[in-house]
Amino acid sequence: MNTRNKTYLFDYEYDANKIFETLKKGGISINPILSGYAIMGASDEAITKIYAAKKRPLDKPSGIVSNFRTHYEIHLINVEHKEIIKDFSENYEFPLAVLAPYDNSHALFQNLTPFMRSIGTKNSAVNFLINSGPLRSNIANLSMDNEFPMIASSANVSGSGVKYKVEDIEPELLAVADLVLDYGEVPYQKFDSSGFPLSSTIIDFQSMKVMRQGVFFEELVAVFSEQYNLKFDTD
Numbered sequence: 583m584n585t586r587n588k589t590y591l592f593d594y595e596y597d598a599n600k601i602f603e604t605l606k607k608g609g610i611s612i613n614p615i616l617s618g619y620a621i622m623g624a625s626d627e628a629i630t631k632i633y634a635a636k637k638r639p640l641d642k643p644s645g646i647v648s649n650f651r652t653h654y655e656i657h658l659i660n661v662e663h664k665e666i667i668k669d670f671s672e673n674y675e676f677p678l679a680v681l682a683p684y685d686n687s688h689a690l691f692q693n694l695t696p697f698m699r700s701i702g703t704k705n706s707a708v709n710f711l712i713n714s715g716p717l718r719s720n721i722a723n724l725s726m727d728n729e730f731p732m733i734a735s736s737a738n739v740s741g742s743g744v745k746y747k748v749e750d751i752e753p754e755l756l757a758v759a760d761l762v763l764d765y766g767e768v769p770y771q772k773f774d775s776s777g778f779p780l781s782s783t784i785i786d787f788q789s790m791k792v793m794r795q796g797v798f799f800e801e802l803v804a805v806f807s808e809q810y811n812l813k814f815d816t817d
Contacts, residue, residue: 597763598720605732609760612737612751613721615714617677617770617782617797618744619751621737621759622647622721626697629733633701635758636740644735645679646690646702648710649722656690657710658683659787666810667712667787674805676798677713677770677782684708689729702733711782717765736781743779746771772797791815 601611605624610632612621621636623629633640646652650671654664659682667680683706684691694702702708711718711734725732736744737751745751748764756762772780783796792803792814806812 592717592765594716594720597717598724600761601721601763602724602728602730604761606730607760610758611761611763612748612755612759613717613761613763614765614768615677615711615718616675616768617714618746618768618779619737619748620718620734621755622732622734624698624730624732626695629698629701631758632733632735635754636735636738638735638740640701642740643704643709644701644733645709645711647718647722647725647732647734648712649714649719650712651726652690652722653680653710653712655726656684656688656708657787658685663787663812666806666812670805670810671712674802675713675715676802676805677711677796678802679709679711679782679784679794681707681709681784681786681793682788690726690731693729694731698731698733702731707786707788709784714782717763744781746779770797772799785814789815791817 601613604611605622608625608628610621610623610628612619621632623632654668657680737755738745739752747767748762774780780796783799783802784793786793803814
């Protein structure tokens with residue numbers, strides 16, 4: 583299924599700038615991506631507050647705010663895979679987090695504090711989410727243009743599952759946010775057999791292993807297999 587015909591209704595550029603200014607001042611924002619609500623910070627203090635509110639151990643990494651551009655400029659993967667991901671991102675909107683080694687010399691990474699680096703990377707690899715919607719893409723472009731790294735995590739207490747609407751986000755998360763953008767229910771939702779809400783799929787493009795199955799997982803894997811003859815280890 584191609585999802586590129588979806589209609590969006592918000593002023594993403596304006597809202598992205600509001601988020602950017604909030605984070606520049608050391609604040610915290612809660613805002614949607616296509617597959618759930620995220621909480622974001624861009625300073626050691628803000629990220630520490632987020633982790634405390636989430637009850638998330640500091641040895642559990644979060645993502646660096648990204649889009650396809652971030653991935654294309656910073657990830658170190660072979661040319662064939664990079665071009666496949668480029669074609670995929672231009673033709674499909676299935677959320678996908680690409681895990682791969684990174685170019686540490688890039689200006690965005692040079693501006694990470696040691697603490698932010700420890701939160702945003704693990705084992706010399708970084709997780710960049712692509713196809714997460716126009717709001718996140720605008721935020722990521724501001725991050726890249728200004729060489730200002732931001733850290734994002736799902737807006738929920740750890741272990742409780744991603745939230746698809748603001749009213750389901752726990753009060754302790756909302757309490758630490760300086761800005762909350764409510765777009766209503768996110769468009770991409772999926773629950774596992776136990777009723778647990780799923781987020782984006784994560785694929786390690788070094789080992790070619792699926793690290794997490796998320797929304798549109800089956801469709802995503804089918805596209806990579808049928809269109810690009812690329813198969814992943816799901817064990």
